[in-house]
Amino acid sequence: VVDLLQLVFAGLSQGAVYALIAIGFVAIFTVSGVINLAQGEFAALGGLVAISAVGSGLPLPVAAVVAVVTVAVVAVLMERLTIAPVKRMTTLVSLILTLGVSTGLKALMLLVYGPDAEGLTPITPGGFTVGGVSIRHQELWILAVAAVVALAVYWFYERTLAGKALRACAEQPVAARLVGISLGRASLTAFLIAGCVGAVAGVMASPIYFTSWESGLTLGLKGFVAATLGGLVSVRGAVLGGLVLGVLENLTAGYVSTGLRDAVAFLLLIVVLVARPAGVFGRSAEARV
Amino acid sequence: VGRRTTPARFVAIAAALTLGLAGCSESADTGDDGGPADESGPITIGAVLDITGAGASLGVPERQTLELLADQLQAEGGIDGREVELIIEDDQSTEDGAAQAMNKLVNEDEVDIVLGASRTGPSLAMRPIAEQSQIPMISLAANAAIVDGSEWVFKSAQNDRVVIERMIEYMAGQGWTTIGLARDASGFGEGVQEIFDEVGAASGISVVAVERFAPDATDFTAQMVNLRNAAADVNVIWGIPPAAGLAQRAYAQLGITTPVMQSHGIGNQVFLDTAAESANGLVAPLGRLVVADQLPADDPQREVITTFIDDYTAEYGESPSTFAGHAYDGWQLAVDALREVGTDPQALRDHLEGVEDFVGISGTFTMTPEDHSGLTKDALVLVTVQNGEWTLLPDPGA
Numbered sequence: 001v002v003d004l005l006q007l008v009f010a011g012l013s014q015g016a017v018y019a020l021i022a023i024g025f026v027a028i029f030t031v032s033g034v035i036n037l038a039q040g041e042f043a044a045l046g047g048l049v050a051i052s053a054v055g056s057g058l059p060l061p062v063a064a065v066v067a068v069v070t071v072a073v074v075a076v077l078m079e080r081l082t083i084a085p086v087k088r089m090t091t092l093v094s095l096i097l098t099l100g101v102s103t104g105l106k107a108l109m110l111l112v113y114g115p116d117a118e119g120l121t122p123i124t125p126g127g128f129t130v131g132g133v134s135i136r137h138q139e140l141w142i143l144a145v146a147a148v149v150a151l152a153v154y155w156f157y158e159r160t161l162a163g164k165a166l167r168a169c170a171e172q173p174v175a176a177r178l179v180g181i182s183l184g185r186a187s188l189t190a191f192l193i194a195g196c197v198g199a200v201a202g203v204m205a206s207p208i209y210f211t212s213w214e215s216g217l218t219l220g221l222k223g224f225v226a227a228t229l230g231g232l233v234s235v236r237g238a239v240l241g242g243l244v245l246g247v248l249e250n251l252t253a254g255y256v257s258t259g260l261r262d263a264v265a266f267l268l269l270i271v272v273l274v275a276r277p278a279g280v281f282g283r284s285a286e287a288r289v
Numbered sequence: 290v291g292r293r294t295t296p297a298r299f300v301a302i303a304a305a306l307t308l309g310l311a312g313c314s315e316s317a318d319t320g321d322d323g324g325p326a327d328e329s330g331p332i333t334i335g336a337v338l339d340i341t342g343a344g345a346s347l348g349v350p351e352r353q354t355l356e357l358l359a360d361q362l363q364a365e366g367g368i369d370g371r372e373v374e375l376i377i378e379d380d381q382s383t384e385d386g387a388a389q390a391m392n393k394l395v396n397e398d399e400v401d402i403v404l405g406a407s408r409t410g411p412s413l414a415m416r417p418i419a420e421q422s423q424i425p426m427i428s429l430a431a432n433a434a435i436v437d438g439s440e441w442v443f444k445s446a447q448n449d450r451v452v453i454e455r456m457i458e459y460m461a462g463q464g465w466t467t468i469g470l471a472r473d474a475s476g477f478g479e480g481v482q483e484i485f486d487e488v489g490a491a492s493g494i495s496v497v498a499v500e501r502f503a504p505d506a507t508d509f510t511a512q513m514v515n516l517r518n519a520a521a522d523v524n525v526i527w528g529i530p531p532a533a534g535l536a537q538r539a540y541a542q543l544g545i546t547t548p549v550m551q552s553h554g555i556g557n558q559v560f561l562d563t564a565a566e567s568a569n570g571l572v573a574p575l576g577r578l579v580v581a582d583q584l585p586a587d588d589p590q591r592e593v594i595t596t597f598i599d600d601y602t603a604e605y606g607e608s609p610s611t612f613a614g615h616a617y618d619g620w621q622l623a624v625d626a627l628r629e630v631g632t633d634p635q636a637l638r639d640h641l642e643g644v645e646d647f648v649g650i651s652g653t654f655t656m657t658p659e660d661h662s663g664l665t666k667d668a669l670v671l672v673t674v675q676n677g678e679w680t681l682l683p684d685p686g687a
Contacts (some may be wrong), residue, residue, distance in 0.1 A: 003514050006543070011509035115345035116559060117531045127542055134543050209507035210531055210563070214342070218505075253511030258501050259474055261511070 002132035008247050013139035014144035017209070017245020019202035021223025022238035023153055023231070024194035029232045030170040031190040034094035035085060035142045038102040040220020042198025045105060047211030048113045048240045050203045051120050060121060068199040077197025079188050109213035117212035120203065142204045145203040149200055153193065157235065162189065225265040227274055231279020314349045331372040332627055337393035337405035337415060342382025343504035346530045346559040347407040350609060351429060351616035352377055356402070357604050358620045368628050376400060380411045387411030395442065401632040404619045405429055407612065408529070412477030416442050424653065425637045427622055429553065429633040432476055433564050436661035441659040443641050445618035447651060451666040452553045453484045455574040456525070459671055461492040465522035468494065471512050471536060472527040473502040477554060479526050504532055509539035518544050529554040534563025542566030550573070553669065556611025561677055574669040576611045576651040580681040593648050614650030621649060
């Protein structure tokens with residue numbers, strides 16, 4: 001039982017990182033139908049910027065803010081330069097465009113930060129043991145921050161005018177435009193959210209899981225799978241999807257075979273796409289976001 | 290539209306074919322029979338390294354070492370007045386990347402000798418190309434499978450077998466008989482369990498549990514929980530940084546108090562940084578490089594090692610890792626052979642096979658037709674970590 005709890009707990013904190021990245025996918029996809037393959041790179045960039053900021057002597061909170069702002073700017077620029085100019089965006093075009101951006105970002109990170117994987121200093125180092133389950137402080141921080149961010153995003157969509165406008169774009173693009181909501185601005189906001197959430201994921205994950213120029217690939221794939229579990233349109237579904245994926249990965253590694261760990265995500269993806277393309281945790285299509 | 294593209298496509302294919310044929314005939318012209326003419330031009334040394342990807346913490350210092358040594362050689366005026374050109378390729382830590390890079394070096398650049406790759410998997414992918422094109426190759430990786438039964442392939446890192454001999458010796462001294470093993474799932478960890486069982490048999494030591502991890506894995510909770518349950522006398526983590534360091538951290542974080550041994554794959558600062566305080570107390574067989582300042586004054590390798598550390602530190606502002614040492618040895622073995630016998634591949638190969646008492650960073654090399662690695666367990670010292678520093682353990686034989 002101790003082992004089970006240990007594996008589940010480690011899975012939850014890993015899953016919270018996937019969940020944050022999944023929220024980024026959902027934020028962008030619902031508004032514009034764009035699948036942003038550079039979402040994982042947002043996280044990697046966030047982690048690397050924070051690491052180098054701490055390395056140059058900034059305190060951790062400041063470094064985290066610098067990282068989030070940098071990634072947000074990159075996300076907004078990406079939207080303005082590559083997504084906004086396209087007149088008729090289809091999902092396929094978006095895949096190709098964002099794959100290009102992702103490759104470019106990776107190359108840039110490799111040039112600037114070099115090839116080594118590095119870790120950020122934890123918010124509070126150390127850990128403790130409860131009933132045989134050892135817990136790192138950073139894991140609690142990841143869970144807490146992920147919960148706060150997820151709630152904030154949820155609140156934004158449900159309770160604020162701007163959030164409701166985004167939902168309107170997602171559900172009825174034509175009607176939304178008729179009542180004066182700018183689709184362009186909505187898309188920009190969505191990228192801003194995705195950038196911020198991605199950067200937070202990267203900064204939080206870095207102390208435990210380390211960050212290198214290429215860690216965005218795995219994170220992005222896992223985040224995408226998590227988002228797909230929620231049908232790509234539900235924040236709640238994305239969060240649940242992330243947590244479930246993280247736990248399943250760890251249980252598979254612990255009880256079946258460690259080599260299968262990375263296969264879990266893709267097996268899950270195939271099963272979900274075949275059996276329930278609308279997602280397992282998403283409600284039906286009218287309740288988007 | 291469809292009809293108009295057909296001729297265009299035809300032209301493109303025809304052009305590609307023509308270029309391909311031209312390329313083939315060109316390499317055929319200059320390839321095999323260029324022998325005598327080649328004796329005056331620049332000497333080319335190719336290197337395939339894990340500069341990006343999972344092996345980056347190995348490949349980057351190796352690249353820096355090779356560049357440093359190539360510059361030094363250039364400043365000395367090359368080999369017999371011939372310029373030495375170094376061509377470095379990144380295999381991105383993948384097997385197919387290494388095979389491609391090797392093909393390019395052999396067929397396009399027509400190098401005289403190849404160094405690399407940094408890790409076992411990519412090295413194994415390069416081996417058949419070296420054998421087939423009969424170009425001598427010196428791998429910088431560990432697994433003995435790279436050179437077992439090979440004609441054209443040599444290696445400069447200590448064989449996993451001699452490392453394991455050292456480890457078993459230590460375990461026997463401590464009275465441990467059961468091993469829990471968490472190993473790299475790629476080429477570096479392949480066959481390790483079997484060697485532990487084989488070498489350990491005489492001392493009654495055997496592996497009771499095996500866990501695997503990908504070289505780029507980031508979470509090790511599952512593996513370490515299973516190791517804890519195996520309750521062996523000693524646990525061995527067999528991998529390279531950062532994975533080996535993260536595994537060590539997960540191990541300590543789970544509060545497992547069983548002693549840990551690591552492999553010779555961890556001899557760099559990245560490991561110490563990654564593992565941080567969790568590294569304290571682990572025991573690993575490493576090359577003498579990391580404990581150069583603690584070596585006795587009469588150690589035969591001391592001078593070579595100290596000179597290299599000074600040069601490297603002066604150039605890059607950080608001390609070299611054991612992997613940098615593997616690159617140094619590979620380069621010096623290659624240059625020594627080129628100096629003695631020129632660029633004829635067969636002569637180079639024969640010379641490398643006859644290397645005797647060649648003092649390098651990782652040990653003193655003596656190659657034979659059966660042993661293309663040339664190092665024994667004397668090339669390794671047992672090292673522990675105290676307060677984030679490598680510390681030499683007293684020699685059990687002494």
